[in-house]
Amino acid sequence: MKELDATQRAAAEQFGKQSANYGRTHILAKTADIEAAIGDLDLPAGSPVLDVATGGGHTALYHAKRGWDVTLGDIAAPMIENAAKLLAEEGFSCQTALFPAEDFPFEAESFALVSSRVAPHHFSSPEKFVREAARVLKPGGYLMVIDGSVPDEATPEQAAWINQIEKWRDPSHARLLSRTEWETLATAAGLTVLQSRLDAFKQPDLEWYFTAANTSPENRQKVLASLDAATPEDKALIQLGNEDGKIVWWWQRVTLLAQKA
Numbered sequence: 001m002k003e004l005d006a007t008q009r010a011a012a013e014q015f016g017k018q019s020a021n022y023g024r025t026h027i028l029a030k031t032a033d034i035e036a037a038i039g040d041l042d043l044p045a046g047s048p049v050l051d052v053a054t055g056g057g058h059t060a061l062y063h064a065k066r067g068w069d070v071t072l073g074d075i076a077a078p079m080i081e082n083a084a085k086l087l088a089e090e091g092f093s094c095q096t097a098l099f100p101a102e103d104f105p106f107e108a109e110s111f112a113l114v115s116s117r118v119a120p121h122h123f124s125s126p127e128k129f130v131r132e133a134a135r136v137l138k139p140g141g142y143l144m145v146i147d148g149s150v151p152d153e154a155t156p157e158q159a160a161w162i163n164q165i166e167k168w169r170d171p172s173h174a175r176l177l178s179r180t181e182w183e184t185l186a187t188a189a190g191l192t193v194l195q196s197r198l199d200a201f202k203q204p205d206l207e208w209y210f211t212a213a214n215t216s217p218e219n220r221q222k223v224l225a226s227l228d229a230a231t232p233e234d235k236a237l238i239q240l241g242n243e244d245g246k247i248v249w250w251w252q253r254v255t256l257l258a259q260k261a
């Protein structure tokens, strides 16, 4: 791999340490969001597909079950190893590659689908990622992005606050893009937007959220204090609530499906 920038290094380090937390029992193993995005895609078995920032491999496994020929890539080697193991345990083979989402080691027009799920908020340049995806897609190929986002109605200050909470939880967080920003990036890369949606997604609870990223005690306190001090408008924006003594809230998830001409 070429030399990584600071954001890429932070992600490689964070996920290199946390790979064991992204196995079969992780909420990302539930793939209803992927099914909703590409369940009716007409790609034949054997189509070459690329899953970028594959993490525990749950999206890659979905692709393999569709009969597609999956290449999975990530910036953290332990993540790729775990993901490839998951596919092997399910009886699927795959290709793997270690690379940053901003710079793919693939020829132009190689893939029928490029996907990235719940990862682009770590990328140092979502713009370069979308350009790379557009470059490696075959004519007629698809880009699927599913990621955390901010509500359409959030003010810039509220978006900054949500991002700050994410950054305290996991210092390798870069930025949650709005739905409009994803549409703009896809269009600028020459893709046609077929689907662009925001869905409210309930976080399991605050403790789970900290455990998944191994948040430091100091940063847990910062998140708690910030939620406590939030204005009623900010609390309403994320539907902050308390269920059986557990703090819960709703994050937005963006789904973008775009196609190359």
Ligand SMILES: C[S@@+](CC[C@H](N)C(=O)[O-])C[C@H]1O[C@@H](n2cnc3c(N)ncnc32)[C@H](O)[C@@H]1O
Pocket (backbone or CB within 6 Å): 008, 011, 012, 015, 016, 028, 029, 052, 053, 054, 055, 056, 057, 058, 059, 060, 073, 074, 075, 076, 079, 099, 100, 101, 102, 116, 117, 118, 119, 122, 123, 124
């Ligand atoms: C939450 S996991 C992804 C989950 C996975 N896509 C799924 O559907 O199960 C986030 C992954 O993004 C990877 N990542 C973060 N920044 C990256 C970058 N710039 N390039 C490639 N991978 C990156 C991390 O190493 C980690 O494995």
